[in-house]
């Protein structure tokens with residue numbers, strides 16, 4: 001299926017020697033954006049992914065940020081979630097809770113985990129309905145440009161196949177144009193049942209950080225950023241990420257080794 005050419009956003013690629021340096025830089029970047037958005041609009045909406053991202057966020061829950069960030073203004077969402085109980089080891093909520101959320105004073109009422117009692121389809125519908133309610137209450141704004149909800153920051157990882165969120169290269173969810181949240185029951189990466197934000201919502205975010213570390217992602221980074229031809233007929237999902245303000249890639253030297 002042909003894809004519309006994604007709009008070109010402002011973007012930068014930041015390369016660091018070690019994963020530790022990426023963790024330090026991501027913490028400062030996130031804390032700086034928190035200060036900016038809290039000053040401008042009184043809150044800071046952050047959309048998390050699962051995977052290695054949460055470990056890379058570890059410096060944000062240390063000094064100086066642990067005490068200087070205004071956590072009371074944070075709203076937390078998930079760009080994708082595995083449809084498993086929230087206390088299951090496969091849950092992105094559990095991963096984020098154990099590694100990040102349990103260490104900072106974000107109000108539980110500002111943490112928007114999925115409802116784990118539903119089927120994948122039901123969980124996607126329920127999460128989308130909850131987002132629509134937040135938009136109605138003006139807690140999350142709508143993008144003037146797209147008509148989709150506009151989150152302040154999305155922190156994304158990617159897989160070696162180029163997937164972001166739970167939008168996989170050969171699965172139709174990546175082409176969804178109307179839904180805010182959709183579901184997948186046959187994710188090629190386990191566990192199979194998941195829900196995920198769609199590209200219209202991802203690309204309506206103000207800022208997106210692609211946080212990518214490790215040599216196993218070097219080929220994919222080269223395809224996404226280095227002009228290497230794509231292996232298939234369509235761009236990889238990671239190449240479709242294009243937020244409204246700025247896209248920032250954070251790479252360690254292993255991930256950047258083929259650029």
Ligand SMILES: O=C1O[C@H](COP(=O)(O)O)[C@@H](O)[C@H](O)[C@H]1O
Pocket residue numbers: 048049050051052053080081082092156157158159160163164165166189
């Ligand atoms: O399954 C998932 O994979 C991606 C990438 O994870 P990583 O471990 O390669 O960083 C992640 O961004 C997504 O949230 C997660 O559900």
